Amino acid sequence: MARQKSTFVCQACGAVTNRWQGRCDSCGEWNSILEEAESAGIGGSPKTVRGKSGRIVELVPLSGEEKPAPRITTGVKELDRVTGGGFVKGSVLLLGGDPGIGKSTLLIQASAALTHHGHRVVYISGEEAIDQVRMRAARLGLSKATVKLAAETSVEDILATLAADGPPEMVVIDSVQTLWTESADSAPGTVTQVRASAQAMIRYAKQTGAAVILVGHVTKDGQIAGPRVVEHMVDGVLHFEGDAGHQFRILRAIKNRFGPTDEIGVFEMTGSGLAQVDNPSAMFLGERNTSTPGAAVFAGMEGSRPLLVEIQALVAQSPLGTPRRAVVGWDTSRLSMILAVLDAHCGVRLSGHDVYLNVAGGLKISEPAADLAVAAALVSSLAGISLPSDSVYFGEISLSGAIRPVAHAPARLKEAAKLGFASATLPEASRKTIKSSDLMLTSLPALTDLVAQIATGSEIMTKETNEP
The missing domain is CATH 3.40.50.300 (P-loop containing nucleotide triphosphate hydrolases)
Incomplete structure (x- = not known):
């Protein structure tokens, strides 16, 4: 009787090898490779049936009547x-x-x-x-x-x-x-x-x-x-x-x-x-402390739903040679980029400080529009100045220090107005796309303007009227 052939399959990624090894070369997992029968494994092919030909499938044009899925x-x-x-x-x-x-x-x-x-x-x-x-x-x-x-x-x-x-x-x-x-x-x-x-x-x-x-x-x-x-x-x-x-x-x-x-x-x-x-926005902002420095409200988007969430930052002098960087709910690499831009273009030195960043409510944010709210929270915590409790922030920060526009600005502002916010800080390019708003809008072209606004405790940008 012929010996049944076998292969070795990684249980983590499905990679197939012809011999056992302790570490999978594809995914790097240890002790995840098991021996399995070749006829039933990933590399096994179905049994061929002799004398059976395939059926002809009807070909249709690309255009035609669209039927919604039931x-x-x-x-x-x-x-x-x-x-x-x-x-x-x-x-x-x-x-x-x-x-x-x-x-x-x-x-x-x-x-x-x-x-x-x-x-x-x-x-x-x-x-x-x-x-x-x-x-x-x-x-x-x-x-x-x-x-x-x-x-x-x-x-x-x-x-x-x-x-x-x-x-x-x-x-x-x-x-x-x-x-x-x-x-x-x-x-x-x-x-x-x-x-x-x-x-x-x-x-x-x-x-x-x-x-x-x-x-x-x-x-x-x-x-x-x-x-x-x-x-x-x-x-x-x-x-x-x-x-x-x-x-x-x-x-x-x-x-x-x-x-x-x-x-x-x-x-x-x-x-x-x-x-x-x-109303998820009201839920994530339910227990917000409006008088504490280092807290900024981000007007984000999750699909077609606008969502307001609080970004919390804590900047403290570090006793260690290598300061800590702890992030919950956001991308650690994105935080490193914001810190580098603040250091290179705004003169905000955080290399000797521990930085802790948290997205309130356990939400995970991957949208680049949160850059401006994160930067505002970091500068607020470092300066010890509380941000306006009735203001929201959104905008993407580039490596040059410019604040880039983001999509769905009217929907973000509408959600903020519905929850009682009175002002918003947004990119200058996004301001041009807004015809009218119930909020007092502050448009910023660069991150240096935001830092100066928070550090001096007064607005350096003239708040524009609701009409363009």
Whole structure:
């Protein structure tokens, strides 16, 4: 009998090698390479069927009638916003998040909301027993929801159960790392099993038109565990993030074939489950201290939603030879760039100071428009001068010290006016695009003007009227 060939597959990135080694050359992980059968591994090819030819596929022109994708709305506005208006029939979504962040709670609430609209939902748990799921539903007050439950990890058994009971509108699999299929000769949770199980569920979704939600674990770096190929296979990737010290949760779309990828949904974890937050700006500014130096309000954008958040900075004399740089909720490299620009073009020396930067509320910001608010908070903390409590800041800072314009300036100003702010500091180029505003606008061409304005405690720029 011929010996079965095997390959060695990295369980972190899916790279294939012909021999075992302690460290993966592709991703750098240690002790992540396991031996798997070649016929079922990443490099294995499907068995060829002799004498069978392919079918002819109809070719159509590029132009034609556009049909919107049929969607299933849950009634949970924040979830529907992130998915682009609801779950698309026949689509597969991958939901990731830290352990205990509330992924199962969110999906149970969404499943119950769908059943209230007359949709059939099946919840398959591979990590918890049925009694545990029922206890969570009872705690959330959802025991009367007509959600079908099952505790199973075999893909073949799951597909047979779904076929016998009729295709539902939505299927929740919690989680994809616990699934295993007989077509792959490896342990559950490995790259081969995760890929094969996900492919089977994707095939089921496309054939029946049911929306499938796969729950995925995350690594210590915050990335969804398992092979990256699974993220490419699914139609959408959602990430549920939050801080253990805060009750707020952010649902963010990383990939979405049927909607935008920059939308967020904001939830609050309460004793009765996840509650939607209709006004996130008021939530993030709820406990703001207006008299403390080093605090600036940033008018940002998350997708199509304007969002106000407080940027907090603390600058203190460092007793160490190498000052500390601690950042929470922002990019550390971006902070280093702002510090370098302040030093080179504005004469603000922070090389001997410890710098701590925090985005209030546990929110993570990646927008370059936060540069101006960060710089204002840093200079305010260093000078010990409080910024105006009724002013917002937004603008991108270039390496030359110029303040560059950013998009969606009218929407940012409208959100600030709605929450009672009276003034805004923005780039000079963005001021020209604003026809009218309820705020008193201060337009700045360079970062040196902002530093001088804060250091002297008076405005060096003439506040313009509301009309251009």
